[in-house]
Amino acid sequence: MTRAWTGALVAACLWALAPSPSAGQPPSAPGAEDGAEDGGAAVDEAPGNDAPGRRTPGGDATGDDAPSGDATGDDAPSDDTPSATEGDADASPDADDADPSGPGDIAADDTGSSDTGSSDTDSGDTGSDDTDSGDTGPTQDDAGAPADPDLAAFDDGDLGEPGELDDFDDVPTGPTGSELRVRYFLERVEIRGNERTRGRVIRSYVPFEPGEVLDPEDEDLEAIRWRLRGTGWFDRVRLRLEPGARRGWVVLVITVEERNTIVLSGLTFGISEGLNNSEDTSTDVVPYVGATLTETNLFGSGARLSLGALGSPRAWGFELDFEHPRLLPRDYSLRVRPFYHRARQYFGNDPLISQECPDDVEGCAEELEARNAVVFYQRGGLLLGTGHDLGAVTRLTLAWQGEVIHLRSRPEAASESRGGLAPSPIDFTLHDRVSYLSSIQVGLSFDKRDDPAMTTRGVLARFGADLSHNLLGSDYDFVRFQLLFRAWQPLPWGHTLRFNLFAGAVFGEAPFFYQFQIADLTDLIPGRMLDMQLDRRAAPDLLGTVISVMRTEELAGRLDLQYELPLYRSRSGIRAVNGYLNVGVLFLADPRDLEVALPAYRGASRAPLDLTFDIGLRMDTRVGVFQFGFSTVLGLVTL
Numbered sequence: 001m002t003r004a005w006t007g008a009l010v011a012a013c014l015w016a017l018a019p020s021p022s023a024g025q026p027p028s029a030p031g032a033e034d035g036a037e038d039g040g041a042a043v044d045e046a047p048g049n050d051a052p053g054r055r056t057p058g059g060d061a062t063g064d065d066a067p068s069g070d071a072t073g074d075d076a077p078s079d080d081t082p083s084a085t086e087g088d089a090d091a092s093p094d095a096d097d098a099d100p101s102g103p104g105d106i107a108a109d110d111t112g113s114s115d116t117g118s119s120d121t122d123s124g125d126t127g128s129d130d131t132d133s134g135d136t137g138p139t140q141d142d143a144g145a146p147a148d149p150d151l152a153a154f155d156d157g158d159l160g161e162p163g164e165l166d167d168f169d170d171v172p173t174g175p176t177g178s179e180l181r182v183r184y185f186l187e188r189v190e191i192r193g194n195e196r197t198r199g200r201v202i203r204s205y206v207p208f209e210p211g212e213v214l215d216p217e218d219e220d221l222e223a224i225r226w227r228l229r230g231t232g233w234f235d236r237v238r239l240r241l242e243p244g245a246r247r248g249w250v251v252l253v254i255t256v257e258e259r260n261t262i263v264l265s266g267l268t269f270g271i272s273e274g275l276n277n278s279e280d281t282s283t284d285v286v287p288y289v290g291a292t293l294t295e296t297n298l299f300g301s302g303a304r305l306s307l308g309a310l311g312s313p314r315a316w317g318f319e320l321d322f323e324h325p326r327l328l329p330r331d332y333s334l335r336v337r338p339f340y341h342r343a344r345q346y347f348g349n350d351p352l353i354s355q356e357c358p359d360d361v362e363g364c365a366e367e368l369e370a371r372n373a374v375v376f377y378q379r380g381g382l383l384l385g386t387g388h389d390l391g392a393v394t395r396l397t398l399a400w401q402g403e404v405i406h407l408r409s410r411p412e413a414a415s416e417s418r419g420g421l422a423p424s425p426i427d428f429t430l431h432d433r434v435s436y437l438s439s440i441q442v443g444l445s446f447d448k449r450d451d452p453a454m455t456t457r458g459v460l461a462r463f464g465a466d467l468s469h470n471l472l473g474s475d476y477d478f479v480r481f482q483l484l485f486r487a488w489q490p491l492p493w494g495h496t497l498r499f500n501l502f503a504g505a506v507f508g509e510a511p512f513f514y515q516f517q518i519a520d521l522t523d524l525i526p527g528r529m530l531d532m533q534l535d536r537r538a539a540p541d542l543l544g545t546v547i548s549v550m551r552t553e554e555l556a557g558r559l560d561l562q563y564e565l566p567l568y569r570s571r572s573g574i575r576a577v578n579g580y581l582n583v584g585v586l587f588l589a590d591p592r593d594l595e596v597a598l599p600a601y602r603g604a605s606r607a608p609l610d611l612t613f614d615i616g617l618r619m620d621t622r623v624g625v626f627q628f629g630f631s632t633v634l635g636l637v638t639l
Contacts, residue, residue, distance in 0.1 A: 186214045187244035192255040197233055201302040202254060204326060207392070214250060216241065223392030228256065230393075232452050233297045235259045235575075263624035266292035266308060270526055270534075288312035290529045302326070308530055315343035315532045328386060335385040335399065339530070340378070345512055346536030347373040347426050348416040349549055373416075375428050376409040379513075385441070397443040402473075405435045405511065418549050418598060429512045435475040437511065439468040449488070453620045454576045456496045460486045466514065478508030498562040500584070506554040516556035518547075521586040523614040523631040539588070539610050546601045547608040550588045560584025560612070567617075576620040583613045 186208050191199040205227050207220055221239060228237045236257040241250045269289040290310035298305050303324040310317055319339035327334040381403025389395050407430045415423040442465045449458035466480040482504045489497045504516050513531045518539045520527060526534045541548040560582055568577035589608040597606045616629035 184214045184250040187249040190253045196300045198300045260622045261297040286313045310529050317341035333387040337383040340380040342378040343532040345375045373414040379405045393448045395445050399441040402438045438472040438474040441466050453625045455488045478510035480506045496564040500560045502558045504556045512552050515552050517552050522612045542611045545605045547610045553590045555589045557587040578618045581615050
């Protein structure tokens with residue numbers, strides 16, 4: 001009996017000390033532990049999870065980063081402004097585990113209202129304005145907004161002080177401290193602040209489509225702001241990334257602040273002199289006025305419509321220019337420009353003239369009495385063109401221009417003596433009576449300016465070529481090339497330096513209005529408007545060179561440097577006033593004079609160079625940009 005109880009007690013102790021398996025689970029088989037670790041790794045590396053998504057700050061890979069076709073939100077842009085967090089409220093299970101108040105919250109617009117970014121008081125601040133705009137971090141209502149590193153906002157500064165794209169230098173680091181390249185999927189594009197401009201017009205400047213991978217460091221993001229500012233439709237353009245409805249998906253928000261798009265440009269007025277610099281008090285001077293009125297965003301469609309006109313007793317004309325940026329298939333633009341000019345052109349330096357004036361040519365007798373070699377003409381025509389963007393800041397244009405030229409009156413014979421040479425006939429470059437001109441025009445432009453009105457940084461480059469040939473039905477055979485390059489560099493103390501280079505060449509028999517004139521290059525006499533000459537004076541010739549006999553030639557160039565300093569800034573009315581000082585050197589020559597020097601000139605005076613300068617004010621207003629140069633006033637006196 002005692003042995004039985006003793007045996008039972010020993011058995012009970014052994015049973016109590018033996019390990020028991022977990023409830024509801026069989027004991028682990030040998031090697032199961034290693035298999036579990038391998039299985040955990042396999043989950044992280046499962047197909048679809050290695051898409052360019054992101055890891056949470058804890059280092060756990062998410063499984064919802066792969067693109068899919070059920071992204072919420074409207075893919076098509078519209079003028080409506082949905083909330084930044086609008087979309088499917090069902091987030092992935094991993095998103096529910098994320099801590100919405102953790103580090104690197106994505107700033108969201110809780111109200112979904114149009115944020116114009118006007119709360120930025122510091123014009124030099126190009127970072128996020130989450131605090132100033134009242135944006136708050138995501139909460140549990142954000143439907144699983146990921147606890148990502150900051151998606152920084154980037155916007156412009158105040159007018160005249162360019163903002164810069166946030167370079168996203170704060171690259172997130174993983175648990176091991178290694179750098180990771182952050183990429184997201186684009187859920188949709190939202191446009192805010194546009195009251196006149198159609199949403200699809202702004203959306204057309206965005207090269208990204210929903211579902212594409214979006215890299216915050218992509219240069220195309222900065223290019224969007226450059227291009228939108230370059231349209232002249234907005235005072236400020238602000239881009240930011242906000243969380244989408246799913247982990248790893250973001251919303252690209254473009255906030256604009258519109259400006260007046262009806263602008264007055266090319267305003268010019270003054271008096272023109274019909275004779276060379278002279279002390280004669282009977283010198284005939286007449287007033288002139290011209291301007292161009294442009295709607296740069298017609299009915300919010302992005303189309304441009306302008307009307308330019310010039311009025312003077314000696315010359316008058318007009319042109320109507322319409323261009324729609326994406327009217328033709330595949331986003332090709334359409335441009336239509338009819339024009340009509342009725343003007344005079346002055347030739348020669350104290351020429352010898354033989355001329356009889358027709359009765360129907362007004363002013364011919366007065367010009368003949370003043371001993372000017374004057375051509376009276378009229379021309380009218382039509383330009384049809386198209387263009388296409390080759391990139392974010394590069395554009396190619398192609399156009400055909402046909403015109404009818406009527407030579408109303410010219411001297412029967414006229415000659416002049418150039419630089420000590422024997423008198424030679426003056427070539428008026430126009431065919432008698434009625435002639436036709438047909439040309440193909442090709443242009444290539446690169447525009448990366450922060451502001452087309454008051455530029456403080458950036459580059460503008462343009463190249464153009466015109467070809468006229470009898471195969472095109474033209475009576476004139478020639479080719480013309482033009483190159484313009486400008487670069488702006490901001491200085492540390494807030495001023496701006498502008499570098500400008502122009503070069504042009506004409507080969508063949510081109511009419512004088514396709515050639516280069518001294519008025520196109522110097523600031524000291526009134527320049528041409530609508531290709532019509534306003535003043536016949538020669539170059540001031542400050543260096544005493546052969547350029548004094550150059551008027552309308554085939555080779556031209558100009559190199560200048562301009563210093564600008566801001567004088568006034570405002571958010572309304574007159575937005576900005578800059579003072580400027582420009583100094584440059586210009587070149588104008590006939591190719592024949594470069595081959596055989598004029599005998600009346602020696603040494604360095606044979607180089608057809610001259611100095612030019614200008615000082616004045618440049619103002620950006622709600623109705624356009626105006627420049628008041630005091631060099632024009634100086635040009636009225638004999639230099």
